[in-house]
Amino acid sequence: MTAAELAVENVTLTAGAYRLVREVSLTARPGEVVGLVGPNGSGKSSLLRAVYRVLRPDSGRVRVDGADAWSLPVRRLARTLASVVQEPGADFDLTVREVVAMGRTPHKRLFDGDTAEDARIIDTALASVDATQLTTRSFDRLSGGERQRVLIARALAQQPGLLVLDEPTNHLDIRHQLEVLGVLRRLPATVLVALHDLNLAAYYCDRLYVLREGEVVASGPPAAVLTPGLLAEVYGVASEVAVHPRTGAPQVTFLPGEPRESGRGGATMH
Ligand SMILES: Nc1ncnc2c1ncn2[C@@H]1O[C@H](COP(=O)(O)OP(=O)(O)OP(=O)(O)O)[C@@H](O)[C@H]1O
Secondary structure, eight states: OOOOOEEEEEEEEEETTEEEEEEEEEEEOTTOEEEEEOSTTSSHHHHHHHHTTSSOOSEEEEEETTEETTTSOHHHHHTTEEEEOOSOOOOOOSBHHHHHHGGGGGGSOTTOOOOHHHHHHHHHHHHHTTOGGGTTSBGGGSOHHHHHHHHHHHHHHTOOSEEEEESTTTTOOHHHHHHHHHHHHHSSSEEEEEOSOHHHHHHHOSEEEEEETTEEEEEEOHHHHOOHHHHHHHHOOEEEEEEOTTTOSEEEEEESSOOOOOOOTTSEEO
């Protein structure tokens, strides 16, 4: 699968009378890792749900390689797009390997068995999230972090051109957070990922979009977006941002107390 192009064009989402997301546009070029950040309730999950086709936009379009994601046959979209989401999934009475094997479904016909190539892809996916030792375990009895890694492995087994993830580091210990984000970084896929940890977002993402109250308020490379001014405005926190001498990525240190006014730096403002 080659990396896909994502274009979200002026998407507005509502739930009853409540507006979740207003006129949001966002792009991810093939192979880019694009981060979605913003406070609780700012609309990140809602926007991702419109991309992985759970929440239909009231207006606007989601395009994957130019095609309207909401008009494609579901199976056709599943061959390109995989998601790792926070929805409370169905209780799988399945082994870990069976759950990961589900990732191969969009590429097969009904009643096709697993080929040697499928088995290799499943093994590789399990190994890349350090879950090889969980293979025969019951999915239902895993810890939160183990479960999360297995769901990521299932998405990897799908070999998507576009991978959409909602807080994939949720429940993961620090080593597994770094490993998983490193895997996403190296994938031959386009990645759209909602993250709360701004330092991880700064290190692993090519570009960030910042949401506040359902609108994009800034976008650009992490160093342009993550400024004390923006963090004060969007999160209401005081911070210092330095370039880490070893990684070259911006590193945010949060400071106790009220933020003081300062400029917003060089991000694209919306
Ligand atoms: N069905 C609904 N009806 C009314 N409000 C809703 C509905 N679904 C979501 N919301 C509200 O819409 C807002 C956006 O929610 P969303 O889950 O997209 O935010 P988020 O940025 O992902 O937040 P978090 O960081 O907490 O995961 C929140 O205020 C949420 O309470």
